[in-house]
Amino acid sequence: MTADPMMSDFHLDVLKEISNIGAGNAATSLSTLLGKAVDMKVSRVSPMPFNKITDYVGGAECTILTVFVRIEGGISGNMLFVIKIPDAQTLIRHMTGKTEDEGFSEMGLSVIHEVGNIMIGSYITALSDFLGFELNPSVPSLAMDMAGAILAFSLSEIGRSGDTAIVIDGALSVDGGPLSEEGGSHIFLLPDPESFGTIFQALGVAHHGDR
Amino acid sequence: MATVRVGIAESGVVLNPNSISTLGLGSCVGVTLYDERRKIGGMVHVMLPSTELAKGENFNRSKFADSAVPDLLNQMIKSGADQRRLVAKLAGGAQMFNLGNGTDPLLKIGARNVEACKKALAALKITIVAEDTGGSWGRTVELFCETGLLEVRAIGRTKTHI
Numbered sequence: 001m002t003a004d005p006m007m008s009d010f011h012l013d014v015l016k017e018i019s020n021i022g023a024g025n026a027a028t029s030l031s032t033l034l035g036k037a038v039d040m041k042v043s044r045v046s047p048m049p050f051n052k053i054t055d056y057v058g059g060a061e062c063t064i065l066t067v068f069v070r071i072e073g074g075i076s077g078n079m080l081f082v083i084k085i086p087d088a089q090t091l092i093r094h095m096t097g098k099t100e101d102e103g104f105s106e107m108g109l110s111v112i113h114e115v116g117n118i119m120i121g122s123y124i125t126a127l128s129d130f131l132g133f134e135l136n137p138s139v140p141s142l143a144m145d146m147a148g149a150i151l152a153f154s155l156s157e158i159g160r161s162g163d164t165a166i167v168i169d170g171a172l173s174v175d176g177g178p179l180s181e182e183g184g185s186h187i188f189l190l191p192d193p194e195s196f197g198t199i200f201q202a203l204g205v206a207h208h209g210d211r
Numbered sequence: 212m213a214t215v216r217v218g219i220a221e222s223g224v225v226l227n228p229n230s231i232s233t234l235g236l237g238s239c240v241g242v243t244l245y246d247e248r249r250k251i252g253g254m255v256h257v258m259l260p261s262t263e264l265a266k267g268e269n270f271n272r273s274k275f276a277d278s279a280v281p282d283l284l285n286q287m288i289k290s291g292a293d294q295r296r297l298v299a300k301l302a303g304g305a306q307m308f309n310l311g312n313g314t315d316p317l318l319k320i321g322a323r324n325v326e327a328c329k330k331a332l333a334a335l336k337i338t339i340v341a342e343d344t345g346g347s348w349g350r351t352v353e354l355f356c357e358t359g360l361l362e363v364r365a366i367g368r369t370k371t372h373i
Binding site for chain 2: 051059061063138139143149152155
């Protein structure tokens, strides 16, 4: 199965459930770290053309901070913790009590790096337990740059098969509200197209809806 | 003056007095062709180096260097450009993340994209007159048909014209 825009609603719901489990676990870890109630709302599981994905996070030139992890193993794909500047500032303030300007201090950047690392790590652990696969994450890497530059790179592998990706997205909220008015934080799971079949197979729903 | 926007794995050709741009090139490469006498400019946003990487028969030719560059040349010729006068400029091909050794070669895609675009241009005997490639940062580029200058913008860096 590929990242087919015609993937059934049933299969999209299955992916939503996976995201609930992964993002829920990530939220719990962050909650422990912050000592505050953190929730992860699964805002979207849908096929999106590449150029729409950049619009979705605020436009190709919007500055974002991203922690990127490549997953190999039972399934393969990319995971991204994406956070816009105002949300990152709020998160750093929650963690350190310090206010950051748009340049970000070394300290501020390492907070985001660590938060991304922990959230992606716990997401992957939950995913691995749920699917029963061993998943090997790469070393997490942080970048602050234009959304277009970061996302297009993250979509390279998927680009081999088409111009659309199934975006599995969770949005972060702390103490019942988004981090900033913009609501600019996401945890994206971008499985390689071949991995969808493997996921559905593992859950015994690969042939759901076939005649 | 109007600006034509080129998205990921898309291409376009514009005439004077217009410009053509693409936003947020990371590991992708923006290839531009320019005919100085007729002031025709073209751009393609290349995402991957080779059609050999494509899975399936029906792929978007503007995505892969080896099909995107010849296709852009054809578009330029159709718009009245003369192949012998065309010069190329390149921007992008950055490595956005540092993921250590032993990872998938696809993660070093930026450098491979640049190399493949150069190879495709060489095969068509088109000279590269300027480039701003590599590094670890994203770039937005805009080609002005009036002058043939390529403006390169990046976060926290001075805007340049190459």
